[in-house]
Amino acid sequence: MSHLSGKTAIVTGSSAGIGKGIAEHFASQGANVVVNSRSQERAEAAAAEIADETDGEAIPVAADVTDEDAMSALVETTVERFGALDVMVNNAGITTIGPAETFDVDEFRRIVDVNLTGTFVGSKVAGTQFIDQGEGGAILNISSLMSTRGLHRRAPYCSSKAGVNNLTRTLAVEWAEHDVHVNALAPGYIWTEITDQTQGSAGYTDDDIRDRTPLGRFGTVEEMAECAEFLTSTRNFVTGEVLYADGGWKAYAWGAGDQ
Ligand SMILES: NC(=O)c1ccc[n+]([C@@H]2O[C@H](COP(=O)([O-])OP(=O)(O)OC[C@H]3O[C@@H](n4cnc5c(N)ncnc54)[C@H](OP(=O)(O)O)[C@@H]3O)[C@@H](O)[C@H]2O)c1
Numbered sequence: 001m002s003h004l005s006g007k008t009a010i011v012t013g014s015s016a017g018i019g020k021g022i023a024e025h026f027a028s029q030g031a032n033v034v035v036n037s038r039s040q041e042r043a044e045a046a047a048a049e050i051a052d053e054t055d056g057e058a059i060p061v062a063a064d065v066t067d068e069d070a071m072s073a074l075v076e077t078t079v080e081r082f083g084a085l086d087v088m089v090n091n092a093g094i095t096t097i098g099p100a101e102t103f104d105v106d107e108f109r110r111i112v113d114v115n116l117t118g119t120f121v122g123s124k125v126a127g128t129q130f131i132d133q134g135e136g137g138a139i140l141n142i143s144s145l146m147s148t149r150g151l152h153r154r155a156p157y158c159s160s161k162a163g164v165n166n167l168t169r170t171l172a173v174e175w176a177e178h179d180v181h182v183n184a185l186a187p188g189y190i191w192t193e194i195t196d197q198t199q200g201s202a203g204y205t206d207d208d209i210r211d212r213t214p215l216g217r218f219g220t221v222e223e224m225a226e227c228a229e230f231l232t233s234t235r236n237f238v239t240g241e242v243l244y245a246d247g248g249w250k251a252y253a254w255g256a257g258d259q
Contacts, residue, residue, distance in 0.1 A: 003233040005030035008082040010074060012065050012122055013092030015042035017192035018142065020050075021221030022089055022228045027056030029229065032082045035060045036074060036092070057082075065092045065118030071125045084133055087232045088126030090119040091142040095157040108156045115160035116167065123171055127180055136179030138232040141168050143186040145246045152203065161186075165242050172240030181239040183231045188246025190219045214248030 004026050014023040015037035023033045027050050035047040035058055043060030050058040061077050063070035078085050093115045096107055119141050130137030146154060147161035165184055172182040189195065189209050195218075210216055227245045231238070244250050 002029035002031075002229065003235055004087070004229060007086040008032040008034070008078060008084060009087035009089060009232070010034040010036060010061075010078055010085065010122075010126070011089040011091055012036045012063075012118070014089075015039070015046045018187065018190060018221050018224050019089070019091035020046050021225045022091065023058065024050045024054060025222065025225030025229065026087075027051070027054040027058050030056055031087070032057045032059075034058075034074070034078045034081075036063055036065075038062060038064050065090070065122055066113045068121050068125070071121050075125045075129050079129065084135075085126060085129045085137065087138045087140070088122055089140045089142070089228060089232070090122040092118055092122075093142060093144075093161075095154065097153045097157070099153055100155045103155060111156035112160045112163070115157070116163040119164050120167060123167070123182070127171065127175055127178075130180045131175070131178050134178075136181070136234050138234050139171065139180065139182045140228055140231050141182070141184040143168070143184040143242060145186055145188040145244060145249055147186055147242070148244075148250065168242060169240045176239060179234065181232075181234050183238060183240070184242040185224065185227050185231055186242050186244045186246070187224050188213065188219055188244070188249045190221060190224060192221065212249065212252070213246070214252050217247065219245060219247055 009026050009031050011019050011023040013019040014035045023035050027033045035043050037043040040062040043062050047058040047060040061074050063074040123139050141164050143164045144161040146158045147165045168182050168184040
C-alpha cells in the first residue's frame with residue numbers, strides 16, 4: 001500500500017502541469033489532495049477533474065504562494081477539512097527568459113519571489129503545522145535541472161532554483177528533530193505549459209533536447225509524480241536530498257558546455 005493512503009497533501013500550483021500530475025497521482029494512491037492555483041476557477045476545474053478520475057478526494061483552494069496570510073489560510077482550510085496535514089509539495093514556479101544585460105529587475109524579483117520565497121513561505125506554513133501536530137511530515141520542493149547548470153537568458157530561473165536546493169538542505173537540517181523530511185525533486189525537460197511558453201525563444205530545438213538527453217526524450221508529468229511519491233515518504237532515511245529526474249542529462253559529459 002502507498003504511504004500516501006489516507007494522508008493529506010497540499011500541492012501548490014496544481015491547476016496544470018507537473019503539480020496537477022502530482023496531485024492526481026497522490027489522489028489515485030488514496031490521498032486527500034488540496035489543489036492550489038492563484039485562481040479559484042482554475043483550482044476548481046483541476047480538482048473536479050482529479051476527483052472524477054480517481055477515488056481520492058480533491059478540494060480547490062486559491063492562494064498565491066508569495067502571500068503568507070493566504071498560505072496560512074490554505075493550511076487552515078486543509079486541516080479544517082481533513083483533520084491534519086501530512087505532505088506539502090511546493091511546486092508553483094514561473095519563468096521569463098531574456099538577456100541578462102537588459103533583463104527587467106522587477107521581473108527578476110517577481111520570479112525569485114514565486115520560485116524561491118514562495119517555496120520558503122509554503123515550507124514555513126507547513127513546517128509550523130507539522131511541528132504543532134508533533135508527528136513529523138514531508139515537504140517536497142520542486143527544483144530544476146537548471147538549479148545546478150547555467151543557461152543563457154535564464155538568470156532569475158537558474159538562480160532561484162539553486163536557492164531552492166540549499167533552502168531544502170537547510171530546512172531538512174533544522175527540522176530533522178521534528179521528523180520533518182525535506183527533499184527536492186529537480187526535473188529535466190518535461191513537456192508542460194511552462195515549456196510551451198519558452199521553447200520558441202530558447203535558442204535550441206526540441207530535437208536538440210532529445211539528442212542531449214541519454215534517454216532520448218522529454219520526461220512526463222506521470223514520471224515526476226512517481227518520484228514525488230517516493231520523496232514524500234517518511235518511511236525512509238532520505239532528507240535534505242535533491243533528486244535529479246532528467247533522463248541522464250546531468251550525468252552526460254558530451255555537450256555539457258553548450259547547454
Ligand atoms: N516543465 C519542465 O520542464 C520543468 C523542468 C524543471 C522544473 N520545473 C518546475 O516544475 C514546477 C511546475 O512547472 P510546470 O512545467 O508544471 O509549470 P506550469 O505548467 O506553467 O504550471 C505552473 C503552475 O504554478 C501555478 N502558479 C504559478 N504562479 C503561482 C503563484 N504565485 N501561486 C500559486 N500558484 C502559482 C500555476 O497556476 P495558475 O496559473 O492557475 O495560478 C500552475 O498551476 C515549477 O516549479 C517549474 O519550475 C518544470
